[in-house]
Amino acid sequence: MSKKRSAIIVSLFLAAIFLSIGVFRHFHQDEDQRFESYTRSLFCQEVSGSTITLHYTLKDPSAYGIKDTPITYGACSTDTSAICASVENALALLQSYDRKELSSKNKLTYDVLEDYLSSSVKEAKFSLYDEPLAPLTGTQSQLPVLLSEYQFYDVSDVDTYLKLLSKTPEYFQSIIEFEKAKSEAGLFMASYSADDIMKECQAFIDMGDENYLYSSFEERLKSLKLKEEEQASYIEKNASAIKEYIFPSYSLLKDGLAALRTSGKNNNGLCYLPKGREYYENVVANETGSSRTIPQLQQLTQTQMLDDLRAMQTVLAASTQGSSISSDVFKTQGTVLEDSNPASILAGLEGMLKDSFPAPPEVSTQIKYVQKSMEEYLSPAFYMVPAIDSTKNNVIYINQGHMPDDISLFTTLAHEGYPGHLYQTVYYASRKPDPIRNLLNYGGYTEGWATYSEMMSYYYTPLTKEQATLMQKNTSVILGLYALADMGIHYDGWTLLDTVSFFRGYGITDTNTIEDIYDLIIADPANYLKYYIGYVEFLELKKDAMDKWGDGFTQKRFHKAVLDVGPASFDVIRKHIF
Structure with missing residues (x-):
């Protein structure tokens, strides 16, 4: 579940009070030791704020000195002033440490935290806009x-667990109270x-x-x-x-x-709300991890789409000169794989990592299926992130209601499994990062990497190179259209009619489908952007790496560099790999 930045900052303020006292008790420590004491205490404070967060993050909380925590889901806060004060205090405390005196690992943690909190400062005043x-x-x-x-x-x-279930009514009541506050502010x-x-x-x-x-x-x-x-x-x-x-x-x-x-x-985009465009700018920056302005992101998207369309045209032009490419390549593929068992596909994908990715840790993965009655209401697939002290056992859920063919299943398992979320998660855990890093949400990095992995996986299928290129570029273009629609609706103020007109310009004419897309974008701003912009930012990073490393560039070197940095904004990643 996506975690809004405002969720972390109330407990950060409490941690700031606690830590400001603790710092003076460790005056004899060097700056690295003081900083690590600070991040450890910050982690313990934050992870204990919700029973779900604690249990999903740590199998053994006692190993971190965490005991007798309250059983709670947490609650939605409507106190914008307290949230603003919380994050400002947390940022000030972080900046009291001397970055120049820290090790390279701690400098990275410092930079990620500073980036995260600086972004949170901008978003904190919009806490009632969150949904x-x-x-x-x-x-x-x-x-x-x-x-x-x-x-x-x-x-x-x-x-x-059973005690937690009994807390559900009060948790949902806090959500209702939050929605009432949104309603009173004209933000429902x-x-x-x-x-x-x-x-x-x-x-x-x-x-x-x-x-x-x-x-x-x-x-x-x-x-x-x-x-x-x-x-x-x-x-x-x-x-x-x-x-x-x-x-x-x-x-x-x-x-x-x-x-x-x-x-x-x-009933339209965020830009129609008071200061809605400014809020959307903050949401996009936080969700994507990109520091580009919205017009720059629109230009980036259009440029990538044009590159993809040209690549498709090149393949299609060649197909008229004797190639066997068929227009059916864009339709449901039916059965293409010799073995479409999800476990077999996942094992095959893992085996394909060898030449282009650092070796993954050995883990086990269970494939589960979404209950049929809930297929309509859940995503096509999702990976359950394991506890940081227990990454051996992993779970991927498949929603069979969203799997039209085995190529879709294959690319979905690449997104959720190898070299996507599962690989990214267990590899990063093997690097033993500072625990606080696991609590910071960088959707552009995590979903961007998974989308990047999904796009690569088309070339791992039995499809010909030409077919794989057409399908991959087509998928990328469609995601680009969703990204442009997201920015058009929430930043430029497109109505449903504007959105229908936009998609029809690209040959998508099913009005009901377009209306469904519009409704999803209205309900979840920037959700598509973290997938697409994150993916394109990885492509831009790769171009920079090829330019800067020259003959020293390899796929494995690039992938290891970005995976070693871990979840962060793309500015921070650039700073630490170049």
């Missing part, structure tokens, strides 16, 4: 998946976005006894090998908690949104 709810990607969609994958390492985890979501989320909530409730929160609980419980009566007791408690807390929470959220659905002042 925890969105079709497919919002809390209402992501929370059940997070709960279903909440690992039971021992019996105490089961007890904590478009009515059709509210309708989509209410539909999701009802679909989740309607699953009833077939809901995967029942079956996943029983499955996880088996690993503990409890006595039969103890296991039965826990199963009964879980069933009661789902009925008493989870389903009513979704009803509460649905009713809360129903009461507010007509209070929104704007």
Whole structure:
């Protein structure tokens, strides 16, 4: 689940107070030791703010000195002044350390933190503009998946999990209160976005006894090998908690949104809100990790699309001179792979890394499938990021409702698995970065890398080079269109009619499909940009590396350089690899 920057900064302020005292206790330490004490305490403070965050980040919190933390989801804050003060104090404390005296590893951590907090300072005043709810990607969609994958390492985890379920109504109530504050400020979501989320909530409730929160609980419980009566007791408690807390929470959220659905002042892009264009600029910078202005990003996108279209034209021109390329290359491919088993595909992709990527650590990966009744409401696939002290076991979810053919499955597994998210995550963990780095959200880096990996994977398939080029460039162009639409809607003020006209200019004429795209972009600004702009920024980095390294450039050297830096803005990455 995507984590908004404002979520980190309230606890950062508390950490700042705590740390400002602790710093003086370690005056005898050198600057590296003081800085590492600071980041360690900051990490412990922040990771303890939510039971979900703590459990997903650390298998063994006690190894970090974290014990007896409150069981909570956290809460949405409407106190903009406190949020602004929090992040400003956190940045000031960070800058009290002398960067020049730090090791190269700590300088990187310092630079990433400073970049993150500096961006957060700009965004903090817009905290009420943030939106925890969105079709497919919002809390209402992501929370059940997070709960279903909440690992039971021992019996105490089961007890904590069941207590956490009882906190769901108050957590959802805090979201409703946040939405009420947005409504009062004239910032509530478009009515059709509210309708989509209410539909999701009802679909989740309607699953009833077939809901995967029942079956996943029983499955996880088996690993503990409890006595039969103890296991039965826990199963009964879980069933009661789902009925008493989870389903009513979704009803509460649905009713809360129903009461507010007509209070929104704007059914179009962010630029129609007061200071909405400035807010969007901040969102784009934070989501993409790019320091380019919106007009510069539009130009970058158009240039990349033109390059892709020219490459396609070159292949198609050659096809008229005896090549076997067919116009069917853009249609559903059916069965192309000899073995379309996801585990086999993933193993094959891992084996293809050898020449172009640093060796991955040895891990195991389980492929799971989204429950059929929820296929409409969840993303095509997603990788569950493992705890930083337990990266051996990994999970990828596949949404079969979004897999039209085995080439789509192949490229999706490249995005989520190798050399995408899974590889990127476990390789970076093997570098033993400062723990605080794992809590900083850089969507442009993570999703940009996964999209970059997906694009490369077309050339790993059995398709001919020409077919692979056409399909890869076509996919890139479509993502580019979504990126331009995102910026057009939220920055330039495109209406639905403008968006329909834009897509029709590229031969996409299905009005219902375009309206669906428009609705998704309205509900989740810059979501497409972190994939596409992140991908194109990696391409730009590669061009710079080829230019600067000359004959010393290799794919493996480039990939190792950007993976070693880890999640960061592209300015920070450039600073540390060149």
